Amino acid sequence: MTPLSRMPADLAQLLLELEELGRENDARAVERTKKMLNLEPETARLIHLIVRASECRNILEIGTSNGYSALWLADAIRPFVSAHVTSIERDPVKIKMARHNIQRAGFENPITLLEGEASQIVQTLSGPYDCVFFDADRVSAAEQLRHLLPSLADKVILFCDNVLSHPAEVQEYLGAVQALDDFSDVQLPIGKGLHIAFRHRRLQQ
Numbered sequence: 001m002t003p004l005s006r007m008p009a010d011l012a013q014l015l016l017e018l019e020e021l022g023r024e025n026d027a028r029a030v031e032r033t034k035k036m037l038n039l040e041p042e043t044a045r046l047i048h049l050i051v052r053a054s055e056c057r058n059i060l061e062i063g064t065s066n067g068y069s070a071l072w073l074a075d076a077i078r079p080f081v082s083a084h085v086t087s088i089e090r091d092p093v094k095i096k097m098a099r100h101n102i103q104r105a106g107f108e109n110p111i112t113l114l115e116g117e118a119s120q121i122v123q124t125l126s127g128p129y130d131c132v133f134f135d136a137d138r139v140s141a142a143e144q145l146r147h148l149l150p151s152l153a154d155k156v157i158l159f160c161d162n163v164l165s166h167p168a169e170v171q172e173y174l175g176a177v178q179a180l181d182d183f184s185d186v187q188l189p190i191g192k193g194l195h196i197a198f199r200h201r202r203l204q205q
Contacts, residue, residue: 007075011105015044018068018101033091038068039135039161040191047133047159050196051076054157056131057083062118062144063136064089067098067111073133074107085111086125088118088136119144127151134160134173141173154201158183164193 007015022036029035039047051059051073057080059073064087077083089095095115102111114121118136122144130153134141141160158177163170164187177185177197185197 011071011075014101014105015068015071018066018071022066022068036065036068036094038065039072043161043191043194044069044072046188046190046194048072048076050157051131052079054131055080056157058127058129058153059083059085059131059133060122060125060127060129060148061085061087061133061135062122062141063087063134064098064113065094065135067101069133069135070098070111071101071105071107073131074102074105074110077110083110086114087111088114088116088121090115090117090136119147122147122151125151128153130155131157132159134158135162138162138166138169138173141170142176145173145176152199154199156199158185158195158197160195162192163187163195164189167193170195 018038019041022038026035026037056077059077061070061073064070070085070087073085077085089098092115095113098113102108119140129151132148132152134144160170160173163174174195177183182201183197183199185195188194188196
């Protein structure tokens with residue numbers, strides 16, 4: 001049974017609507033900045049399942065677009081009253097669209113949108129984040145990760161999309177993750193390619 005079948009009907013309908021609108025928009029748009037570049041539905045479902053199963057409470061998303069993936073993340077943490085999603089987007093047009101879609105879903109409380117350059121904003125965040133989703137400028141993801149390391153929880157999941165569709169652009173990020181001694185990682189051929197890394201530090205006896 002897919003996550004959509006367990007969601008409130010109005011949220012499931014909104015996500016299906018955004019999937020279709022995103023596909024139609026990206027087929028028309030010539031400039032990359034005008035595309036929504038939403039997650040592939042199967043990738044969204046997998047991330048939703050992992051976040052829900054891991055009981056993540058404080059998520060950072062880099063790359064909001066129209067809010068599609070933020071809605072999936074917010075639904076995944078819905079069982080926890082204090083859980084939260086912080087999402088960063090530099091395009092003011094997409095921020096406006098995301099706010100509208102978040103309001104339609106009734107997720108104004110669990111989602112905070114931050115507008116600006118992610119590489120600058122991440123330096124101001126304290127966390128601790130138990131989940132980070134890199135889904136924006138893949139070239140700068142490694143730099144963003146370095147800034148975020150002090151703000152990561154001991155138990156943390158990192159997601160990075162487009163590792164198969166844009167392997168050269170994401171190479172530095174993958175190398176940065178694999179250089180960390182306490183992370184395990186895997187790359188999955190789902191959607192445009194999803195990289196998952198996990199750290200669970202054990203408390204010293």
